[in-house]
Amino acid sequence: MRWNNNQVTKLLSCDYPIIQAGMAGGVTTPELVAAVSNSGGVGTIGAGYLAPDKLVKMIKTVKNKTQKTFGVNVFIPKLPHYYPDQVARSRQLLQPYEQELNLTPRQVMKSSESIFEEQVNAIIKSQVPVCSFTFGVPDKRLVEELHKNGVKVIGTATTVEEAVINEEAGVDIITAQGSEAGGHRGTFNVSFDQGMIGTMSLVPQVVDEVSLPVLAAGGIMDARGLAASLMLGAEGVQMGTAFVTSLESGAKKQHKEAILHAKENETTITSVFSGKPARGIDNEFIKKMKPYQKELPDYPIQNELTKEIRKEAAQRNKPEWMSLWSGQSPRLSRSKHASDVVREVIDGVEKLYGRSN
Numbered sequence: 001m002r003w004n005n006n007q008v009t010k011l012l013s014c015d016y017p018i019i020q021a022g023m024a025g026g027v028t029t030p031e032l033v034a035a036v037s038n039s040g041g042v043g044t045i046g047a048g049y050l051a052p053d054k055l056v057k058m059i060k061t062v063k064n065k066t067q068k069t070f071g072v073n074v075f076i077p078k079l080p081h082y083y084p085d086q087v088a089r090s091r092q093l094l095q096p097y098e099q100e101l102n103l104t105p106r107q108v109m110k111s112s113e114s115i116f117e118e119q120v121n122a123i124i125k126s127q128v129p130v131c132s133f134t135f136g137v138p139d140k141r142l143v144e145e146l147h148k149n150g151v152k153v154i155g156t157a158t159t160v161e162e163a164v165i166n167e168e169a170g171v172d173i174i175t176a177q178g179s180e181a182g183g184h185r186g187t188f189n190v191s192f193d194q195g196m197i198g199t200m201s202l203v204p205q206v207v208d209e210v211s212l213p214v215l216a217a218g219g220i221m222d223a224r225g226l227a228a229s230l231m232l233g234a235e236g237v238q239m240g241t242a243f244v245t246s247l248e249s250g251a252k253k254q255h256k257e258a259i260l261h262a263k264e265n266e267t268t269i270t271s272v273f274s275g276k277p278a279r280g281i282d283n284e285f286i287k288k289m290k291p292y293q294k295e296l297p298d299y300p301i302q303n304e305l306t307k308e309i310r311k312e313a314a315q316r317n318k319p320e321w322m323s324l325w326s327g328q329s330p331r332l333s334r335s336k337h338a339s340d341v342v343r344e345v346i347d348g349v350e351k352l353y354g355r356s357n
C-alpha cells in the first residue's frame with residue numbers, strides 16, 4: 001500500500017496527509033489555504049480571532065480558489081478569570097510600551113462574548129469539509145452535529161489523556177501537538193508544564209492508546225519529518241512554521257524574516273503576549289515582561305491588552321515587541337511558494353519510501 005493511501009487521506013478525501021495548520025491572526029490567507037489544498041494537502045483557515053461574517057467571506061474566497069478539501073480551525077472558548085487587580089497590574093506594565101507607541105490604553109470587556117457558536121454555524125452553513133479545534137474538546141453533541149452536516153472533525157491533544165478525551169468526544173482525527181510546536185499550546189486537561197511532551201515521545205504513545213488516526217505536529221518542516229512521523233505510527237502531519245514563511249502567507253514581513261534567520265535555540269514558551277503559553281522567537285518584550293508573567297491576566301484578556309502594542313510595533317518595524325510565533329525548527333524554513341513546500345515534502349517522502357511502497 002502506498003504511504004499516502006491511509007485513513008487520513010480517505011477521511012479527508014485528499015491526496016496527501018499534509019495538513020497546513022490553521023493559524024489565527026492573518027497568516028492563513030485564502031491564497032495559502034487554496035495553494036496547499038490544490039497541491040494535494042489540506043489547507044486550513046485559522047479562524048480563532050475571526051468575526052463570523054469575515055469567516056463566511058473568507059470561506060467563499062477559498063471556495064473560489066479551490067475545489068479540494070480545506071478546513072477551518074477554531075478555538076474552544078473558556079471563560080477567563082477576570083481579576084481587576086491583575087488587569088490594572090498588566091496595564092501598568094504595558095504603559096511604557098503604549099507611551100512610546102503613542103497608544104491610548106485599551107478597554108477590555110469584563111466577559112468577552114464568545115463568537116464560537118457563530119463561527120461553528122458559519123462552518124456548517126458554508127459546508128466546510130473539515131473543522132479543527134484547539135484549546136479544548138468540542139462537545140459530543142457538537143461533533144455529532146458537525147458529522148450530520150458532513151464536516152470531518154480534528155481535535156488537538158498534547159498528552160495521551162487529552163487524546164483519549166478527544167476520542168471519547170467522537171472526533172475523526174487527533175493532532176498530537178509536541179512541545180516543539182510554534183504558536184499556542186493546545187493543552188487543556190493538565191498544567192501547561194505537564195503538557196510539554198516532545199513530538200517523538202508523544203506521537204507513538206498516542207498512537208498506542210487511541211484507535212483514531214493521528215497527525216504529528218511540532219517541528220515538522222520537510223520530508224524527513226513526515227517520513228519519521230509515519231514511522232512513529234502517525235498517518236499524517238500538521239505543519240505550521242513551514243508555511244508561515246511561504247510566499248502566500250499573510251504573516252508580517254518582520255515575522256517571516258525573524259523565522260528565516262532564527263536558530264534552533266532562539267524560541268521560547270511565553271504567556272506574556274496573550275495570557276496563554278505559546279512558542280515564539282525570544283525578544284525584548286518577552287524578556288522584559290517575563291518576571292511579571294505570573295501576575296498577568298488569563299487568555300484572552302492579556303491578548304486584548306497587548307493587541308495594539310503588537311499591531312503598532314509591526315507598523316513601526318519593531319519586531320522586538322511583536323509576537324513572532326515559531327516552532328523549534330526555524331533553520332529548516334524557506335521563503336518559497338506553499339505549493340513548493342508541499343511538493344518537496346511529497347517528492348522527498350516518495351524517495352525515502354520508494355515509489356512502490
Ligand SMILES: Cc1cc2nc3c(=O)[nH]c(=O)nc-3n(C[C@H](O)[C@H](O)[C@H](O)COP(=O)(O)O)c2cc1C
Pocket residue numbers: 021022023024027046047048073133134156177180181182183184217218219220221238239240241242244325326327328329
Ligand atoms: C504562527 C502560528 C500560529 C498558530 N496558530 C494556531 C491556531 O490558530 N490554531 C491552532 O490549532 N494551532 C495554531 N498553531 C499551532 C499549529 O497548529 C501547530 O501545532 C504547530 O505549528 C506545529 O509546529 P510547527 O510550527 O513546528 O510546524 C500556530 C502555529 C504557528 C507557528
